[in-house]
Amino acid sequence: MASLTQRLLSLTVILGAVQISGYSFKNCIADPYSNGKSFNCIRRKEKSMSAIINDLPQSVINLTISINPLWDIPNSSFVHLSRLQNLRIDHNHVQIIAEFAFKDLHQLKSLNLSFNNISELSHSVFKDLHNLTFLSLTNNKLKQLPVGIFSSLFNLDTLIVRQNFMKDFSGIAESVSHLSNLKKLDLCFNNLTSLSHSNVSLPKSLTVLYVCKNNLLKLGCNYSFLRYIETLDLSYNYRLNTMAFQGVDLGKINYLRLRSTSVKVVEFLNISNIKASHVDFSGTGLRNDSLLMVLCRSLKKKLRWIQNLNLNNNKIKNLTNYTLYYCPNITGAVNVSNNELKTTNCLNFLHNQTNIKSFSAEHNHITSLKSCKTQNMVYFQNLEELSYRYNRILYVDSYAFYHTPNIKTLKLNINTIAFLSRKAFNGLERLQTLRLDNNLLTDLFNETFEDNVNLQILNLRNNRISVIFNGTFHTLGRLTTLDLGGNKITHFQPSGLDGLKSLSKFYLDGNNLKQIDTSFYHVFQDTLTVLDLQSNKISFLNENISSPFINLTKLHDLKLDGQQPYGLTVLPHTLFRGLHSLKSLYLTNNNIFHIAPEVFDDLIGLRFLSLDNCCVGVANLQPGIFKNLRNLTKLTAENMGIQNFSKEVFGNLTQLHTLQLNRNVMQSIHIDALESLPKLRYLDLRNIPLSCTCQNSLLQNWTLQNPNVQIVYLYNLSCQHNANLKFYNFDTKVCYIDLGKYLFISTAVVIFLFTVIPLLYVKLYWNLKYSYYVFRSWFSEQWLKIREEEENCKYDAFISYNSSDEQWVMDQLLPNLEGNGSSFKLCLHHRDFELGRDIVDNIVSAVYSSRKTICVVSRNFLQSEWCSLEIQLASYRLFNEHRDVLLPLFLESISERQLSSYHRMRKVMLKKTYLQWPGSDCTNPKQAQDLFWNQLRRAMRTGSQVRTEESDKSEYCVATESEKNEHFETSDENYYLLP
Incomplete structure (x- = not known):
């Protein structure tokens, strides 16, 4: 009681001297690492803009207001946030934006109003946004733009008005004609029927124009209207025909998309002044050899070489040796993705295009990759990237890539490969990245990667591998990333990981490992930095084991969360011994019965610790459990069953910046524990049954008056006994009698005693002392x-x-x-x-x-x-x-x-x-x-x-x-x- 009185006195004195305010917000959360400059107001129930943002500080620069039931933005909504530079008001229900809604936002650079129900805008709504460079109005209900709506946006760089109901391109052109800095205009997914215009022209700065997925029948523009456009997307205008381009200057275009239109590309090339190499031929109906050969002949007449040839989405079923025979020399990439190919026949159809650097045949119907080691084989010495993703490949034969000996990136992921020949990758000595994830592989052998001595990234995630045999990776001395997650691995043979001398990132999550292999700490002792072991079946029978991580001196990221089926019920006190460099540790979703106070002692460099849902029932954290975690900056301890938040447990976390305690069971929090965290800036107490009693009166004062720590949604925290009462304003008058009167009486008594005692001491010292002894003797x-x-x-x-x-x-x-x-x-x-x-x-x-x-x-x-x-x-x-x-x-x-x-x-x-x-x-x-x-x-x-x-x-x-x-x-x- 004495300490409570002292704290109330000191708190009153401080508040009397300096008037301060808390750092909590009703409907927004400050980014804990932005120093009060970035806020997110997401998934709130407020329908009023002022209710959401009226308590935000003037320092806000980045603001996101998303997924809320907002329906209007009133005048002067952001006048107190004049420093705003990036504003997102997307995925709401906004229908009305007042004429002066964005008043005084002179520093705003980016405004996103996407995915709302805006059907009409005032001509002066953007009047004050002189520095705006990005504006998105995607997915609204706009049918037209008012005249002069962008008159003051002199610095606008990107304007996106896709997925609306715009019909009048002339009005759009007139609205943007004066924007001398506009570079990108996106009008896709509207109802435009032409690009006809009045006597206006597009800005010279505009180089990117997207008009995809409209109802264009013709272009309807004069010869020079598109003369400055470099990227033009006219795809999915199904009725747009070839003659629409007659008399239109496309001389500066370096990329043109005509997918899913009625344009006949060969005829188009004959009537247009566009460079043939700048046309994307994807989705232009080139479905057979004859059409492709006609295209190639036409291209060859105009070009000696072409950099990229995109033929995806043309429903091509077969490619013969003569398909691209008449094409100009291709020096870059050939893309035949999204077709109906069943085989590529070792790329024989490219026999005269040996200079290509990249080949992609994704999203086809290829079922196998056969051996390409034959006498008359064509070698593609310059090919560096090869992709067969999203096919139906069942097996890969020996020497399947013998014709591409210099590839550096090979993508075979997202197929159904069940059989991989031991010599499938033979000859690929320069291979650096290999993607085999999301297949049906069951076994890997010591010959599988024997030739891939320069491999750096190997992804085998989501297969059916159960055992890693001896010598599987014995030649992969330069491998830095190995992903074996999502398999069925139960164990590694004794020398199964030998050879991985440079491995830095090792992913083993989602397997059936029952113990942590002891080979880790003698194979990876000087290299491993990331080890992912989450969602395995690891468990320990007792606390006295030798640490499997003892020599992993460079490990900085360790994941042990979600062990199956019951989690890490026992956490050995020596488990993390030797991990002095560890920065992040994940123990989420385990059912640990007891955490020893010395278990984290060696983690002196830890920055992030996740303990969410890691304990069974009530977590009894021992004093000193975090005593050596003085560098920890973020601790997530959600739903741990913590009953007591004490200084003895958390007091040593002197560098802690972010603390998430939501969904725990403590009914009170002592502020001395919070005051022992000097660097704390973010505290999440949501869904904690805090009692609205005198026991928490000091906590209430602390949350309201602390200027540095953000209490997430403080004003929504409810009292335990009554959900209608709020924690921040429950009545604390009963906790202390009139404090002013109490302070007056106390001060008067103290002054009186300081005056009288010295006089009594000088005048009556011996009388009093004698009287005391006489009284004691008399008694x-x-x-x-x-x-x-x-x-x-x-x-x-x-x-x-x-x-x-x-x-x-x-x-x-x-x-x-x-x-x-x-x-x-x-x-x-x-x-x-x-x-x-x-x-x-x-x-x-x-x-x-x-x-x-x-x-x-x-x-x-x-x-x-x-x-x-x-x-x-x-x-x-x-x-x-x-x-x-x-x-x-x-x-x-x-x-x-x-x-x-x-x-x-x-x-x-x-x-x-x-x-x-x-x-x-x-x-x-x-x-x-x-x-x-x-x-x-x-x-x-x-x-x-x-x-x-x-x-x-x-x-x-x-x-x-x-x-x-x-x-x-x-x-x-x-x-x-x-x-």
Whole structure:
């Protein structure tokens, strides 16, 4: 309770001095690494734009508002976000955009309004967007563009208006005619019937024009209208015919798509001034040899060579040796994808095109790749890339690529290859990338990749491989990436991974491995950086195992998430031993029963740790479990069943930037744990049953007042007991009484005490101390005992003296009062105090057990606290009980000025006659000392005040006149004399 009060006081003082605000937003999430410049407002339920963005800071530069039920954008919606440069309002239900919706967005460069229901725009809606370079209106319901709508967009570079209902190209051309920086205009998927226009022209800067998937019947434009266009897409205008291009200048076009039109390409080439090599012949109906040969002859008349020949999507079923015989020399790529080919016959149809560098036959009906090692084989020495993806290939025969010995990239993925000959890749010594993923391979042998000594990337993902045999990769010393994920691998034979001396990335996810192979740490100890073991069947029976990663000193990415069927139920405390360089660790979706506190001790370089859904039921994280993860920047711990978020567990994560705790079960969070994370900037507490009680009052203040940490959707967090109440504003008044009044009273009390205590200390220190001891003695039985024995005193006198005067007491006082015929019994500290008894009780007992108290006063006596206590007790009996028990005895001359600091002693001197020990400077010291002892014995016997007679004065030593003046005192009551 005391600590709670202190924190409330400190918090109030801080808030009184500086007014700050929290860093949480109702409907948006700040990118945790953007320093408050990028925000995403996605999948919210708000229909109002202001409700979504009104609490965003002015620093926003990038803003995404997507997949929301927004239906309009009101005027001045973004005036408080004047620094915006990139704005996305796509995939909403926006129908209306007010005339001044984008007012004051002078720095905006990119605006995406795609996938909405916009059917109409104001002519001045983009008026303030002077720096806009990108505008997308894709997939709306626009039928036309208002005149002058782009009049102020002088810097617009890209305009996309595809998938609308535009019919009037003339209006579009007029709208963009003044945009001197426009380079790309996309009008695909509209209802344009022609490119007819009035007396306007397209900007000279416009080089890319897409008019695909419209209803073009003709172009309808003048000769020079397209003279600056370099890329023109007219595909899927089914009714566009050849004659539409007559009288149109296409001289600058370097890429033209005519797929799925009615254009006859040979006739088109004859009537157009376009360069034949710049036409994409995909989807132009060239389905047989005769049509292809006519095309080739036509091309050869115009060109000596052609860089790329695209023949995809032409429904070609067969390619003979004469198909491309009459074509010009092809120096780049031949693409026959998306046709109906069943074989490529070792590329014999390209027998006179041996200079090609790339060949692609994807999306065909090819069922096999047969051996190409024959006597009359044509070799393609320049071919570097070969792709047969998306076919129906069942097997690959020996020497299937013998005719392409220099290829660097071979893509056979996404087929049905079940049989791969051991010598299928023989001769491919320069091969660098091999894709065999998504097939039906079951076995790999040591001859399979024997010749591929320069292979760097091998992808075998999603096959049916179950065992990696010895020597499978023994020649792949330069391989850096090996992907074996999605297979059925159960184990590796002892030397199955030998030879992989340069392997950096190894993917084994989705297999049937039951243990981590020990060959990892002696094969990859100096090279491996990424190891993916997720979704296997790895488990451990006990916590005491040797680490399989002990020598993987360069590993920085390790995935162990989602082990089947029950996960890593036991996590050995030595599992990650030696992984000092690890940066990312994934343990998601495991059912770990217990995580030992030392399990992460070696991961001193870890930056990212994922523990989502990794525990069974409630996670009991031990204190110190993250003690060495001082470099961790992101921790995801969703749905772990964490009950207590404490400083002992999370306090060492001093570099933590992002923390995701959603879907856990803690009902409260102590802010000292959060305050121990100085670099924290992003905290996700969604779906946590936080209680709206005083236990979380400090947490509520912290979430609202912390200016650095973003609490994700804080204003939507509900109270545990009532979903209609929100955590951020639950009533905390009952947690503390009027804080202002409390602070006033506390301050007043503190000031009063600071004023009074020093005064009491100076004036009443010994009174209070004495009263305390008297009260304690009175309260005890000892007090009563002393009172009863008071009349029958045990001692004649208690001697109070300082230890520095002990020699005088033992040599002078003791012999003269207890010896030399005297019968007095004295009480001395060292001789008569009871051993083991409290010293104060001994002093009280001595004073009250003695008829007299003799105080041997010296300068040392006055400075002793215990001597002061003894004279206090004796003077109490003198003044308060009216008992004549005190005999002051001065060993040396002490002036009143020196006694002024000891008010109790001065008061005694004013009331009592005291004795002065005659020093050696007296004229007759022996006689003076004898008289001193007689006077002292008489005072002890009679119990009356010691009064010096006139006759005694003559026998004492004579003092100087100044000394006499110093030792005589007068008062209203008595006349006192020092002997």
